[in-house]
Amino acid sequence: MTPPIRIGFALTGSFCTFAAVLPIVETLVSRGCEVTPILSTNAATLDTRFGSADMWRSRLHHATGREAIDSIPAAEPIGPKKMFDILVVAPCTGNTLAKLAHGVTDTPVTMAVKSHLRGEKPVVLAVSTNDALSGSAANLGALLNRKHYYFVPLRQDAPFAKPRSLVADMDRIPQTIGAALENRQLQPIFLAPGEH
Numbered sequence: 001m002t003p004p005i006r007i008g009f010a011l012t013g014s015f016c017t018f019a020a021v022l023p024i025v026e027t028l029v030s031r032g033c034e035v036t037p038i039l040s041t042n043a044a045t046l047d048t049r050f051g052s053a054d055m056w057r058s059r060l061h062h063a064t065g066r067e068a069i070d071s072i073p074a075a076e077p078i079g080p081k082k083m084f085d086i087l088v089v090a091p092c093t094g095n096t097l098a099k100l101a102h103g104v105t106d107t108p109v110t111m112a113v114k115s116h117l118r119g120e121k122p123v124v125l126a127v128s129t130n131d132a133l134s135g136s137a138a139n140l141g142a143l144l145n146r147k148h149y150y151f152v153p154l155r156q157d158a159p160f161a162k163p164r165s166l167v168a169d170m171d172r173i174p175q176t177i178g179a180a181l182e183n184r185q186l187q188p189i190f191l192a193p194g195e196h
């Protein structure tokens, strides 16, 4: 019997996408993956119009059976202890994208990525940000060109109302993970608006 895939599943503060991500976490667990939630400090603490921090934390706990990693000290052993086969950041904010692109490590999620990359293992990013095609574009470009990073396919979610916004298709997270574990980028990386 093959051992379960161990997934670190990190959420950052794109709160509007949490509701789309939670069913994906449930799908991964139902397929036999061991999923450990990881929360950025903002994801772990901010109550927003999309729900309270405690509500999301407890839904993730319920879905995975595991407590979230929510501090830099708790994320630090991820690499040394080889805790995960793959690390997913979904959703990944423009803020976290910028930090990853520039080697800034000051949240549990950026610490988790840095620690996981120590072992040269794959990282999957599901970007969701209104400035993907403006302020965050250089950071997206930098990470598209960096080893060990794989992207959940993205689309312009509202090309006319939010012309610079890109959002990953969260339903494609499981497929992206499967490809990344084979060192492959799922294609196409960019989806046409409205394409499913």
Ligand SMILES: Cc1cc2nc3c(=O)[nH]c(=O)nc-3n(C[C@H](O)[C@H](O)[C@H](O)COP(=O)(O)O)c2cc1C
Residues within 6 Å of the ligand: 011, 012, 013, 014, 015, 016, 017, 040, 041, 042, 043, 048, 049, 050, 092, 093, 094, 095, 096, 107, 128, 129, 130
């Ligand atoms: C209600 C709400 C929704 C947000 N949605 C997004 C989003 O979709 N994408 C994004 O990049 N930032 C979004 N932000 C801003 C981030 O939460 C903010 O940049 C924060 O510093 C991110 O920190 P983190 O990346 O460490 O989680 C949102 C903020 C709030 C309050």
